[in-house]
Amino acid sequence: ADYGFWLGDAFASGGSVGYDHKKMGITARGAWESVKRHFRSMNINTQTTPFTVAGIGDMSGDVFGNGMLLSEQIKLVVAFDHRHIFIDPAPDTARSFAERQRLFALPRSSWDDYDKGLISEGGGVYARSAKSITLSPQARVVIGIDTEELTPVELLKAILQAPVDLLYNGGIGTYVKATFETHAQVGDKSSDAFRVNGADLRCKVLAEGGNLGCTQNGRIEFAQKGGRIYTDAIDNSAGVDCSDHEVNIKILLGSVVEAGDLTLKQRNDLLASMTDEVGHLVLADNYYQTQALDIGMHKPLYVLDGQQRLMQWLEGSGRLNRAIEFLPTDEEIARRKARKAGLTAPEGAVVLAYAKMSVFDDLVASNLPDDPFFSRALKAYFPKVLTEQFGAAIAAHPLKREIIATFITNTVVNRTGATFVNFIAAEAGATAADVIRAFTLAREIFDLEPLWDQIDALDYKVDAKLQLDLLMQLTGIAQRASRWMLRIRSQDTDLPTLITRYQPAARELRAHLADWLPASANANWTAATDALVKAGVESVLAQNLTALEFIFPALDLVDLAQSAGISLEQAARAYFGIEAELGLTGWRAQINRLPTDTLWQTQARGSARDDVYSIARQITQGLLTRHEELAQWCGQHARAIERLCQLLNTISTQPADLAPVSVALRELRHLA
Numbered sequence: 001a002d003y004g005f006w007l008g009d010a011f012a013s014g015g016s017v018g019y020d021h022k023k024m025g026i027t028a029r030g031a032w033e034s035v036k037r038h039f040r041s042m043n044i045n046t047q048t049t050p051f052t053v054a055g056i057g058d059m060s061g062d063v064f065g066n067g068m069l070l071s072e073q074i075k076l077v078v079a080f081d082h083r084h085i086f087i088d089p090a091p092d093t094a095r096s097f098a099e100r101q102r103l104f105a106l107p108r109s110s111w112d113d114y115d116k117g118l119i120s121e122g123g124g125v126y127a128r129s130a131k132s133i134t135l136s137p138q139a140r141v142v143i144g145i146d147t148e149e150l151t152p153v154e155l156l157k158a159i160l161q162a163p164v165d166l167l168y169n170g171g172i173g174t175y176v177k178a179t180f181e182t183h184a185q186v187g188d189k190s191s192d193a194f195r196v197n198g199a200d201l202r203c204k205v206l207a208e209g210g211n212l213g214c215t216q217n218g219r220i221e222f223a224q225k226g227g228r229i230y231t232d233a234i235d236n237s238a239g240v241d242c243s244d245h246e247v248n249i250k251i252l253l254g255s256v257v258e259a260g261d262l263t264l265k266q267r268n269d270l271l272a273s274m275t276d277e278v279g280h281l282v283l284a285d286n287y288y289q290t291q292a293l294d295i296g297m298h299k300p301l302y303v304l305d306g307q308q309r310l311m312q313w314l315e316g317s318g319r320l321n322r323a324i325e326f327l328p329t330d331e332e333i334a335r336r337k338a339r340k341a342g343l344t345a346p347e348g349a350v351v352l353a354y355a356k357m358s359v360f361d362d363l364v365a366s367n368l369p370d371d372p373f374f375s376r377a378l379k380a381y382f383p384k385v386l387t388e389q390f391g392a393a394i395a396a397h398p399l400k401r402e403i404i405a406t407f408i409t410n411t412v413v414n415r416t417g418a419t420f421v422n423f424i425a426a427e428a429g430a431t432a433a434d435v436i437r438a439f440t441l442a443r444e445i446f447d448l449e450p451l452w453d454q455i456d457a458l459d460y461k462v463d464a465k466l467q468l469d470l471l472m473q474l475t476g477i478a479q480r481a482s483r484w485m486l487r488i489r490s491q492d493t494d495l496p497t498l499i500t501r502y503q504p505a506a507r508e509l510r511a512h513l514a515d516w517l518p519a520s521a522n523a524n525w526t527a528a529t530d531a532l533v534k535a536g537v538e539s540v541l542a543q544n545l546t547a548l549e550f551i552f553p554a555l556d557l558v559d560l561a562q563s564a565g566i567s568l569e570q571a572a573r574a575y576f577g578i579e580a581e582l583g584l585t586g587w588r589a590q591i592n593r594l595p596t597d598t599l600w601q602t603q604a605r606g607s608a609r610d611d612v613y614s615i616a617r618q619i620t621q622g623l624l625t626r627h628e629e630l631a632q633w634c635g636q637h638a639r640a641i642e643r644l645c646q647l648l649n650t651i652s653t654q655p656a657d658l659a660p661v662s663v664a665l666r667e668l669r670h671l672a
Contacts, residue, residue: 006254007247007250007251007254008250008254009250010246010247010248010250010251010254012247013242013243013246013247014243014246017268017271018246018250018271019242019243019245019246019271019275019278021062021239021242022062022065022066024242024275024279025062025066025069025070026238026239026242026279026282026283027062027063027066027209027236027238027239027242028062028063028064028065028066028067028070028170028209029066029070029238029279029283029286030235030236030237030238030239030241030282030283030286031063031067031168031207031208031209031235031236031238032046032067032070032071032207033238033283033286033287033290034207034230034234034235034286034290035070035166035168035205035207037287037290037291037294038204038205038207038228038229039051039165039166039205040459040460040464041228041294041464042204042228042464043460043463043464045460046071046073047071047072047073048073049073050073050074050075050093051073051074051075051165051166052075052077052142052164052165052166053068053074053075053076053077053164053165053166053167053168054077054078054079054159054160054162054164054166054167054168054203055068055076055078055079055080055167055168055169055170056079056080056081056167056168056169056170056171056173056175056210056213057079057081057168057169057170057171057209057210058079058081058083058084058103058109058110058111059100059103059104059106059109059111060103060104060106060107060108060109060110061081061170061171062170063170063209063210063236064081064168064170064171064209064210065100065103065104065170066104067168067170067207067209068100068104068168068170069097069100069101069104072093072094072097073093074093074096074097075091075093075096076088076091076096076100077089077090077091077142077162077164078142078143078159078162078164079111079159080111080128080156080159081110081111081171082128082171083110083111083112083127083128084110084111084112084125084126084127084128085111085125085126085127085128085133085152085155085156085159086111086114086123086125087119087122087123087124087125087126087135087139087142087143088119088120088123089120089121089122089123089136089138089139089141089142090120090121090138090142091119091120092118092120095118096118099114099115099118102115111125112125112127120138121136121138122136122137122138122139123136123138123139126152126155127152128152128156129152130152131151132149132150132151132152133149133150133151133152133155134148134149135147135148135149135150135155142162142164143155143158143159143162144158144161144162144163144202145158153193153194154194156193156194157193157194157195157196160175160176160194160195160196160201161196161200161201161202162202162203163202163203164202164203164204165203165204165205166203166204166205166206166207167201167203167205167206167207168207168209169206169207169208169209169210169213170209170210171210171213172210172211173188173190173191173210173212173213174186174187174188174191174195174212174213174214174215175191175194175195175196175213175214176195176196176197176198176201176206176213176214176215176218176219176222177195177196177197177198177214177215177217177218178197178198178199178215178217178218178220178221179197179198179199179221180217181215181217181218183195185215186215188212197218197221198214198217198218198219198220198221198222198223198225198227199221199222199225201222201225201227203227204227204228205227205228205229206219206222206227206228206229207229207235208229208230208231208232208235208236209235209236210232210236211232211236212232213232214229214232216231216325216326216346216350217326219231219344219346220326220344220346220347223344223345223346224341224344228345229345229346230290230293230345230346230349231346231349231350233349233353234289234290234293234349237285237286237289238282238283238285238286241282241285241286242278242279242282245278245281245282245381246271246278248381248382248397248399248403249271249274249278249382249383249386250271251397251398251399252382252386252390252393252394252397253267253270253271253386253390253393255393255396255397256390256393259393270385273385274383274385274386277383277384277385278383281381281383285410285414288410288414288415289352289410289414291414291456291471292352292413292414292415292416292417292418293345293348293349293352294345294468295417295468295471295472295475296343296345296348296352296417296418297342297344297345297348298465298468298469298472299342299472300341300342300343300348301337301340301341301342302342302596302602303342303417303419304333304336304337304342304343305600305602306418306419306422306423306602307342307343307348307351307418307419308330308333309419309422309423309426310351310354310355310418310419310422310423311327311351311354312330313422313426314354314358317358319354319357319358320354325350325354326347326350327343327347327350327351328343328347348418351418352413352417352418354418355413355418355419355421355422356409356410356413356418358422358432359409359412359413359421359432359436360405360406360409362431362432362433363404363405363408363409363432363433363436364401364402364405366431366432366433367433368404368405368408368433368436368437369400369401369402369404369405370401371495373440373494373495373496374404374408375395375404377403377404377407377408377411378394378395378397378400378403378404378407379391379394380407381403381404381406381407382394408436412436412439415452415475415478416439416475416478416479417475420435420439420475420479421435421436421439423479424438424479424482424483424486427483427603428483428486430486434486435482435486437485437495438482438483438485438486439478439482439485440495441481441482441485441495441498441499441502442477442478442481442482442484442485443478444495444499444503445481445498445499445502445503445506445554445555446477446481446506446548446551446552446554447503447506447507448474448477448478451474451541451544451545451548452471452474454541454544455467455470455471455474455541458470458536458537461536462535462536462537463535463536466535466536466537470532470537470545473545474545474548477548477552479606480552480606480609480610481552481555483606483610484555484610485498501558502554502555502558505554505557505558505568506551506554506555508568509550509551509554509557509568509572510544510547510551512569512572513525513547513550513551516569516572516573516576517550517576518576518577518579518580520580520585521550521576521579521580521585524585524589525543525546525547525549525550528546528549529542529543529546530542532545532546549588550576552613553572553575553613553616553617556575556613556616556617557571557572557575560574560575560617560620560621560624563621563624563625564621564624564625566624571620571624574620574623574624574630575616575617575620577630578616578619578620578623578630579616581630581634581641582616582619582641582644582668582671583644583645583648584612584615584616586648586652587612587648587661587664587668588609588612590648590651590652590656590661591605591608591609591612591661592605592609593656594608594656594657594658594661595656604658608658608661608662608665611665611668611669612665612668615665615668615669615671615672618672619633619671619672622672637671640667640670640671641671643667644664644667644668647660647663647664647667648664
């Protein structure tokens with residue numbers, strides 16, 4: 001401040017005036033989003049269902065202490081820090097939670113301060129300096145061993161391998177490596193004596209609130225045997241994210257103070273008043289980032305080709321060294337494909353990080369951050385009170401382009417996955433900025449964001465696998481719509497104009513879909529909706545999700561109606577009539593059955609589906625241009641239509657195959 005350094009106290013975060021991470025518990029709360037996500041994949045709610053925990057740390061620590069207060073259902077059966085080993089074989093959840101609260105509030109507390117009268121039979125607190133520790137039958141059961149007496153070092157090793165639901169690392173040290181790694185390679189001598197291998201872990205979930213709790217190879221090894229784990233960069237990112245927000249807010253308010261519109265005391269009071277909202281903004285990133293990883297892990301073989309292509313592209317552009325990041329070679333990927341295995345979540349986390357860095361760099365280098373339409377991202381990044389009071393200062397923020405690029409990168413990649421932008425860009429020969437604009441159009445025109453939010457709201461209400469299925473389907477719709485948008489974006493029309501052109505039509509089509517669809521299509525829509533409702537999805541959401549398959553042609557229908565000088569209803573009825581007569585809904589269903597084990601298969605399926613829509617558009621346009629009746633046209637082409645229907649009936653009972661689909665598409669093109 002004395003030197004007039006432009007950052008002022010934004011030079012660093014968490015100072016005397018700033019966001020105290022321990023008081024906010026922000027790092028632990030971010031890690032807990034990972035914990036909740038892992039347990040959600042097992043259809044377990046950590047906030048309502050008791051679960052066992054082995055912990056690394058003590059209640060005086062920020063990450064461990066805050067973490068062990070984030071659920072009243074925690075059954076902390078074993079824990080250790082650098083001083084003590086804590087064992088409570090059958091804890092009373094309510095009483096132990098209250099005692100952990102007391103220790104957290106007690107300055108510089110240790111496990112030795114724990115009320116021994118609250119520890120269940122067979123437990124206790126033991127000094128790590130002891131020569132040996134005798135274990136009760138109850139302690140041996142919970143740790144999963146038979147030996148009655150162990151040295152402290154041996155006991156630490158056993159605790160790390162305890163058969164608990166969650167191993168929560170809130171300490172300092174690297175405790176897990178891969179079987180093939182040496183302790184010397186790990187580089188943490190203090191833990192050499194009791195470090196374990198990922199393959200030997202028996203916990204269901206491992207959360208890394210602390211940094212470097214595992215080597216990356218150790219994480220991969222644990223994940224490959226079925227363990228649930230991300231990386232420390234994912235689990236404890238909330239602390240860094242909170243600092244990011246604090247620094248950018250201080251830079252913003254620094255300019256306001258300098259202009260004389262705010263005193264320093266008012267600024268400090270304002271900072272404090274926004275603590276909770278900053279926390280919510282940060283935790284949203286943790287929620288969606290882990291969701292993106294779980295979607296990728298839901299069908300790992302399905303996304304493996306895209307991940308491989310992305311890694312190859314990143315290597316080719318000098319952005320990635322797979323060996324340094326412990327990512328599999330092409331040869332290893334081939335072996336995984338042979339045994340039908342994809343990337344593990346820790347590997348997927350690294351790919352996600354590089355995808356984000358790549359998209360961010362490309363966006364900053366483009367003119368997208370200067371597009372007035374995306375200024376909304378700048379406002380969304382900051383707490384609401386700042387956008388309401390200091391809009392002009394936000395618009396003049398020195399780092400506004402970087403903030404916009406960061407926010408958009410997170411928003412899009414977290415929603416669509418690591419490979420989405422690269423996949424479409426490579427396929428269309430487009431830039432990352434082009435793809436982001438196309439995706440944004442698709443999201444706005446089809447009102448996808450409310451649907452995503454409603455699927456998010458299904459947490460713990462439907463099976464976790466069904467929820468991931470729905471999210472993947474919505475991403476598929478966004479991908480198809482984004483490709484279409486890339487084609488019309490070649491006209492360089494601005495986003496607001498395109499949204500104004502197509503969004504009302506998409507909404508009108510949705511509102512009248514039941515009336516405008518032929519009976520056969522309505523039956524298909526009802527059947528698809530009923531299947532989701534039966535699985536536990538609320539009926540309105542189920543209807544809106546299954547309607548997307550029929551609303552997708554809205555983009556074509558707007559152009560058809562305008563070129564023919566007719567209403568949207570007339571264009572829609574003509575289009576859906578063609579679909580019904582040619583059985584195009586059935587053909588799309590057959591195309592959706594095609595395998596997507598590789599990127600080429602995925603592209604082939606997508607191209608075939610696009611062809612069906614394109615053919616329907618061409619035939620409809622021809623009828624409307626010639627003012628020809630559908631019945632008359634069908635009569636002229638009765639034999640060809642009959643052949644198509646027979647072929648559809650034949651292949652419907654056979655395994656999915658691209659060959660008959662290709663034959664049908666050729667016949668359809670002749671008709672078009």
